[in-house]
Amino acid sequence: MTGRPTPPSAAHVDTVRSHHGEDVDDPFEWLRDKDDPDVIAHLEAENAYTRARTEHLAPLQDAVFAEIKGRTQETDLSVPVRHRDWWYYARTIEGEQYAVHGRIAVGVAPDRPELDPGLAPEGEEVLLDGNREAAGEEFFSLGAFDVSPAGDRLAYAVDTTGDERFDLRVKDLASGEVIDDAVRGIGYGTAWSTAGDHLFYTRVDEAWRPFQVWRHEVGTPAEQDVLVHQEDDERFWMGIGASRDDRHVILWLGSKNTSECRLLDAEDPTGELRVVAPREEGVEYDVEPAGEHLWVVHNRAHRDFELAVAPIGATSAQEWSTVVPGEDGVRMSGVEAFAGHLVLSLRREGLTQLQVLPLSGHGRPVGSGYQVPVEEEVYSIETGANPTFEASTVQVQLESMVTPRSVYDLDLATGGLTLVKRQPVLGGYDPADYQQQRLWATAPDGTPVPISLVSRRGLEPDGSHPGMLYGYGSYEISVDPYFSISRLSYLDRGVVYAVAHVRGGGEMGRGWYEDGRMELKNNTFTDFVACAEHLVDTGWVAPDRLAAEGRSAGGLLMGAVLNLAPEKFRVVHAGVAFVDALTTILNPALPLTVGEWEEWGNPLESADIYALMRSYTPYENIRPVGYPAILATTGLNDTRVFFVEPAKWVARLRETVTSDQEERPILLKTEMVAGHGGRTGRYDAWREASFEIAFVLDQLGATTPLLR
Structure with a gap:
């Protein structure tokens, strides 16, 4: 006997899935029911096994936690x-x-x-x-925080389980008393009427899709609330908010390919919503009401979007006039309008940009304006909190992989930047101790794929270093370069940290997204493997010391690349991982599924899409070969990716792979009171992060900090 703990063994219960002439036995599907005591017992046994297999990491976890805590200015503003x-x-x-x-x-x-x-x-x-x-409470999250236009009331929404369903409360700010808590179980966001006597909010259906917007009169029972709009197309989600000047309530409706906006005069809360432009299949647009103008970012004429202007009362796209035409490879992602200027958010060659356009006295742009300058090679720049329409300066936030998040005042007229605050990093942090750069891998089809890399300064690509490669690659979501205090615990132990900006994300424009979705989804996975190979081939990472990490759809990426090239990685962390994708996308009753058909395809209707997803869904393609060490983390109350997906995946991995699981364990850790984002208290979140980091560092043999 070795004295090693024995991993839990999930029972086999025959469950057959039949589609397109194929019968698939899924012996672990029974793990889906979190109301089943046997399921809870299995998850608790998995947690106990994970604790036992990682108890030797307690000193390292404590050290990493102390580093995160010690570098963070805990009392801050x-x-x-x-x-x-x-x-x-x-x-x-x-x-x-x-x-x-x-x-x-x-x-x-x-x-x-x-x-x-x-x-x-x-x-x-x-x-x-x-x-x-x-x-x-073990969990606490806000889904709305909304002060009324007069500044006398606060609407806020609270979730204490992690299922992202919120209870609405209204506080009178003069007395500090909660004067209304009648509305329960709402979605994200609220919007006030001008007078502050009515609130608009969304409700979700059984599949967790926001599909209704309701009007609530403060102080009245929820049963008297009025349904303002119901969206019956199951592909469409909705969001609610207010314009910058609080004159309009804005309702956003959107699928993955199509959108529609509706406006309501906030002074007339019982009035009718007005459609800005009726939805057209494949046309996406967003609006920014400002005075007598309506600024519209849309893709009717260019797939990377362009800027148009319309009268505030516009009801058709025929009333839109082009202001800034689209440009290939320059993705226009948004516009913010102020009294004398527009601020455009763009991305070019994998990096974000801000373009400022001055407005004439008639509210039309004058000239091409200027780009807000950034001197670093890799960085992220975006606007911050700017609620005032009449502003002459706006808040801009800038950071990189070595520069902590920095808040600037941007003088719109001159383009001058004034640093207001930089995120404090205690313990003698010096950006000059680190180096960052942009690398380019080559995908199998010849496409250049950007990589953002950061390491301790002085590390040379000599083929000896441990490395971490992070990826996501779905929904046109970009993983832009950012600063992280917890990442320093990797860097200061000699780990080279890289982000693979793979197709399916939005880093390189709309085409980058389209080339990594639906029938082209495999590009996401092969791009990531190409980035891993590039780090090794260029000497930045030792071939046997590379870790990988991804969360949610990035967890799908982790599972897929493990099946594709398990030999490339020493250890993988898959967080809230979408690893049983085909089972989920075949079930339209589950949260997100119907709307996801425009991202992945519809395997219920299409045998080709079924076959494609069947070929890459991680749970169904595990191979009987050696795999790296694996840590899967999840939350019992996760609505976006059910805990059953990583639970089933881990059970099948253990039964299938041939690697020595004493040396390369396969672990599942479930937070029993948490959702998709994990623990919410900052110290709890640091503990969670320090556990994950310690597991990876141990597997990489990088537990000792470098000498300074």
Whole structure:
């Protein structure tokens, strides 16, 4: 006897799936029912096994946690942002899990207040103390935080389980009392009427699709709420919000390929929603109401989108006039309108950009404006919180893999940038101690694939280093270069950290997304393998010391590349992993499925799509060969990717792979009170991250910090 703990063995229960002439036995499908005591017992046994197999990592986990905590300024303050008569901000307090949201009257501080993070500011009005709200709860998340236009009421929505269904509360800010908690089980977001007497919110259906918007009169029973709109096309989701000037309630409706926007006069909450332009299949657009103009970013004329303007009362796309035409390879992702300028959000060659356009007295752009300058090779730039339409300066946020998140004031007229706050990193952090660069791998079809890489300065590509490769690659979501305090625990142990910007994401424009979805989905997986090979071939990573990580659809990526090229990796972390994709996409009753058919295809109707997904879905393609060490993490209450997917995957991996599972364990860790995002308290989240990092470092043989 070795004394090693024995992994749980999930029972086999025959369950047959039959589609397109194929019968597939799925012996672990019984794990889907979280109300079954046997399922809970199995998950708890998996957690016990994971604890036993990783108990030797406790000192390393504690060290990583201490590093994250020690580098974080625990008592801190966001940059105060002015909206009407108040400065709004959030602050954190050492030892507390959640932020305190507060404000100070402009009458007390005419200019942006310079506040001491360690003291409750003089004149502060606490809007919401997350620590008090979360008292006694293992999980706490906000789905809405919305101050009324007059500034006298706060609407906020709370989830205490992780299932992303929220209870709505309204607080009177003068008294601090909750005056309305009648509405339960809503979706994300709210919008106020101008008078602050009505709230709009969304409800989700049984498949967790936001499909209704309701109007609630504050102080009345929820049974009296009025249904404003119901979306019966199951492909479409909805979101609710307000325009920058609070004049309009905006309803966004969208599938993966098509969108529609509707506006409501916020001064007339019982009025009718007006369609800006009726939906056209394959046409996506977004709107920014501003004064008498409606700014529209759309793809009617160019797949990388363009900017148009229309009268505020427009009801048809025929009223749109092109302002900035589309450009191949330059993805236009949004516009923000201010009294004298427009700010366009773009991405070019895998990097984000901001373009500022001055407006004439008639509200039309004058000239081509200017691009906000950035000097680093890889970076991310975006607008921050800018609620004021009449602003002459706007908040811009800039960061890179070595530069902590930095908040600037951008003078719209001159283009001048003034640094307001840079994320503090304690413990003597110096960006000069690290190096970042952009690499390009070559996919099997010859396509160049960008990689963002960061390491300790002085590391040379000599073929000896441990490495971590992160990827996502779905839904046109981009993983832009960002700064991470927890990542420093990798870098300071000599790990080279890289992000593979694979197809299916949006880094290189709409075409990049289209080339990694539906029938071209395999490009996502082969791109990632090509990036892994490039890191090894160029000497940045040793061939036997490469880790990989992905979450959600990135977890699907992890499962697929493991089946495709398990020999390339030493260890893999798959978080809330979408690894049983075909089973999920075949069941239209499950959350997300119907809307996902435009991302993956519809395997119910198409035998070709069924065969394609069958060929790559991770759970069904595990091979009897050696695999790396694997850590799968999930949350019992995850609505987006059910816990059953990683649970089934781990059970089948253990039965199939031929690698020595004493040396390369296959582990499942389930948070029993959490959802898709994991633990919510910041210290709890750091503990979770430190466990995952410690597991990877141990497998890479990179547990000792480098000498400085």
